[in-house]
Amino acid sequence: MSLEKRLVIVALACAAAADAMAGDIxxxxxxxxxxxxxxxxxxxxxxxxxxxxxxxDVGRLAEIDDEEIVFERALRDEERKDLxxxxxxxxxxRRLHLRRREQTRAAASLGARATVFxxx
Amino acid sequence: xKSANMAIVLLAIPLMSSHAxxxxxxxxxxxxxxxxxxxxxxxxxxxxxxxxxxDLGAIARPQINDGTAxxxxxxxxxxxxxxxxxxxxxxxxxxxxxxxxxxxxxxxEGAPSVDWGLEDRGSIAGQENSYADARNLFWxxxxxxxxxxxxxxxxxxxxxxxxxxxxxxxxxxxxHTRNDSHAGLTCPLTLGLFGPKSLxxxxxxALAQTGQLPYSGYANxxxxxxxxxxxxxxxxxxxxxxxxxxxxxxxxxxGPPDDLEPAPGxxxxxxxxxxxxxxxxxxLMPGTSLRGTMxxxxxxxxxxxxxxADFNARTSTYxxxxxxxxxxRLPPRYTLNRFNFDAALALLIPRAVGxxxxxxxxxxxGTLEIAPPDRFSYLVAPYQDGNxxxxxxxxxxxxxxPDADTGAGTVRAVVRYREAHLTDPLLYPAFASLDSEPSYAxxxxxxxxxxxxELQALDFDFSESPIPLKVGDVSLIVAFRGPLxxxxxxxxxxxxxxxxxxxxxxxxxxxxxxxxxxxxxxxxDVAGATAQSRDVNRDGRQDLFGxxxxxxxxxxxxxxxxxxxxxxxxxxSFASPGFGYAxxxxxxxxxxxxxxxxxxxxxxxxxxxxxxxxQHLAWFxxxxxxxxxxxxxxxxxxxxxxxxxxxYRGTETPLxxxxxxxxxxxxxxxRNGIASVGRPMRETTGSPVGND
Numbered sequence: 001m002s003l004e005k006r007l008v009i010v011a012l013a014c015a016a017a018a019d020a021m022a023g024d025i026x027x028x029x030x031x032x033x034x035x036x037x038x039x040x041x042x043x044x045x046x047x048x049x050x051x052x053x054x055x056x057d058v059g060r061l062a063e064i065d066d067e068e069i070v071f072e073r074a075l076r077d078e079e080r081k082d083l084x085x086x087x088x089x090x091x092x093x094r095r096l097h098l099r100r101r102e103q104t105r106a107a108a109s110l111g112a113r114a115t116v117f118x119x120x
Numbered sequence: 121x122k123s124a125n126m127a128i129v130l131l132a133i134p135l136m137s138s139h140a141x142x143x144x145x146x147x148x149x150x151x152x153x154x155x156x157x158x159x160x161x162x163x164x165x166x167x168x169x170x171x172x173x174x175d176l177g178a179i180a181r182p183q184i185n186d187g188t189a190x191x192x193x194x195x196x197x198x199x200x201x202x203x204x205x206x207x208x209x210x211x212x213x214x215x216x217x218x219x220x221x222x223x224x225x226x227x228x229e230g231a232p233s234v235d236w237g238l239e240d241r242g243s244i245a246g247q248e249n250s251y252a253d254a255r256n257l258f259w260x261x262x263x264x265x266x267x268x269x270x271x272x273x274x275x276x277x278x279x280x281x282x283x284x285x286x287x288x289x290x291x292x293x294x295x296h297t298r299n300d301s302h303a304g305l306t307c308p309l310t311l312g313l314f315g316p317k318s319l320x321x322x323x324x325x326a327l328a329q330t331g332q333l334p335y336s337g338y339a340n341x342x343x344x345x346x347x348x349x350x351x352x353x354x355x356x357x358x359x360x361x362x363x364x365x366x367x368x369x370x371x372x373x374x375g376p377p378d379d380l381e382p383a384p385g386x387x388x389x390x391x392x393x394x395x396x397x398x399x400x401x402x403x404l405m406p407g408t409s410l411r412g413t414m415x416x417x418x419x420x421x422x423x424x425x426x427x428x429a430d431f432n433a434r435t436s437t438y439x440x441x442x443x444x445x446x447x448x449r450l451p452p453r454y455t456l457n458r459f460n461f462d463a464a465l466a467l468l469i470p471r472a473v474g475x476x477x478x479x480x481x482x483x484x485x486g487t488l489e490i491a492p493p494d495r496f497s498y499l500v501a502p503y504q505d506g507n508x509x510x511x512x513x514x515x516x517x518x519x520x521x522p523d524a525d526t527g528a529g530t531v532r533a534v535v536r537y538r539e540a541h542l543t544d545p546l547l548y549p550a551f552a553s554l555d556s557e558p559s560y561a562x563x564x565x566x567x568x569x570x571x572x573x574e575l576q577a578l579d580f581d582f583s584e585s586p587i588p589l590k591v592g593d594v595s596l597i598v599a600f601r602g603p604l605x606x607x608x609x610x611x612x613x614x615x616x617x618x619x620x621x622x623x624x625x626x627x628x629x630x631x632x633x634x635x636x637x638x639x640x641x642x643x644x645d646v647a648g649a650t651a652q653s654r655d656v657n658r659d660g661r662q663d664l665f666g667x668x669x670x671x672x673x674x675x676x677x678x679x680x681x682x683x684x685x686x687x688x689x690x691x692x693s694f695a696s697p698g699f700g701y702a703x704x705x706x707x708x709x710x711x712x713x714x715x716x717x718x719x720x721x722x723x724x725x726x727x728x729x730x731x732x733x734x735q736h737l738a739w740f741x742x743x744x745x746x747x748x749x750x751x752x753x754x755x756x757x758x759x760x761x762x763x764x765x766x767x768y769r770g771t772e773t774p775l776x777x778x779x780x781x782x783x784x785x786x787x788x789x790x791r792n793g794i795a796s797v798g799r800p801m802r803e804t805t806g807s808p809v810g811n812d
Contacts, residue, residue, distance in 0.1 A: 088556055090756070091756045095759045097759065098762045
């Protein structure tokens, strides 16, 4: 086995998946109609959620596009007071942007003595 | 006839206010001007929401000023008249464009309002809120290092703009441009502003209070110089318009009705083209019990700015004495009443608003566009042992000011950010709460630089004001101060600026994990492995490979729209001198794209065991990190992205790219297992390319 065949770059799963994780769910793709999104829940079940639907501990699904979904959650008064006590900004609403879970792409070679791998 | 005219005068009196061109009138005109100006776009560039409150403690007129940018302009347009009806500063509110003089009555003199308002020909004692002052305040706000200073300077700048447009609004009142005293008798004689209280202003105020003044209908004015808004010497200034086309109580027509003469020293209006129109009072005031007629004098007026001329049918009115005086061959008298005022206000108030809005636009005319540098990332910094800071900002900038080019001036950059707390924002931005107030880092100035129409690279030195890495809500401002010169805009001490919202700092790790190889789903430590130990199944063939040493390892961040390809080391974003096995380097970068390409490249890789040589290039699409506060529908919204760290060989990181043996990558168990192998990664140094 040549050296070229043995060297690849890998983005670690823990890092690559981090952007797709929000609590216990990740965003796969749009659902059957524009107001739905396919997500994978904590039990690794794929389910379709609809805009306006509440997901526990994450918030209400507010926006869906090809690249991300956005959840909104109004902060409770006690949460805001806690932040204010610490001298921190106390937002009315927290919006969580959850990017679509990316798929790993196949490797491709460039150059005679190089091994090239790409993933997105 | 006589009794009828008397009745009209008496009817007008109850509409008079005891104030001058007054609170409600200036307030409403300024509000209308602010709403039609470019103010909202400017506020967005300044990262100030339209409902954001500025320097609340300094508000002097809380009934007018709610602390918003518009509120501060409105307060300025009120306080320019001072704290009392007869504040001495009002003597500086007159300007006669025919002789460029201010108020003059006996020995009492005021500065021309254009000089007072602009201070473009020298400072004037007692004036601290001129256009020139506003310029200084704007620069101070843009380059402030604390939120309190920034707010204070912004608020004062906006108030000063309000005070300047007050003077423009006054210049749309003929008494202010025809040296016609109208302060009323309640003012102390020492003030020198004699004359009866202005019926015109009182009437306007009454209409303003009942929502009947016409504010719209005249587009925002654009003239080359601030002074031109008063007087450009060719008739387009508002002072020139009001002076030339209207009479006032103290400067009404003279002479017989068939041979009208202008007031002394005021050649226009002069009766040329004048016509009279006698109207039945029943028609003027339907339902009144009065009987008789009124005779209006109409004259031509011209608007040199829009280059239109028309006819004002009610410039003046025969007084109740005109007929009797004419019969006795005595000089007649002319008067002004609510019908003249209505006609004048319909022409003057929309212009006062259009010129005021134009002045606001003029003040904020200078704009810059900010774009990413060739290396893609605005900020890049090494991150070692949990520490680091940005000390250089790379941007591209171009002048986008409509029709005005910069001369040589001063350029500074400002990075606005909020310190993050509760969690490390580089690792867990979604859970990092932000300071309630932003912080500011200001670069050293770059002197004697002009900014052209094409994007040009600028490097800003923040070594004396470094930017922390563990922050959120990052945005950039680049500000130029110096000449802006063009055919439609000329100012020697202008300011042009641009803002850019960028994403949050992202930690990127890259290194070498070739000290483990995989055979039949099991990871083997290959550092120092012998030929015998590399033949796991004892079949006489090598099963385990590596480790390798990288001599020079590079990371380049670039647009996801640009195809990945080999790159020269000096085009990298960050460079490491090289990695042995289990070594890595870290850096933090700031960019402005939702997703981007991360490429890693090593051009000289040597197998520690076999001595074989290789190169590699790899790339990944990376998503941005968000942790910022925005104002939305009056609510404060904390935008965050689901982006968080994981463990990798003794490190904690949200993004780690490593060179690994292909057998490791090919096997899921090994791929997942390498993150928790026994040998921890050792952190090494690296540096941004381009001496960042």
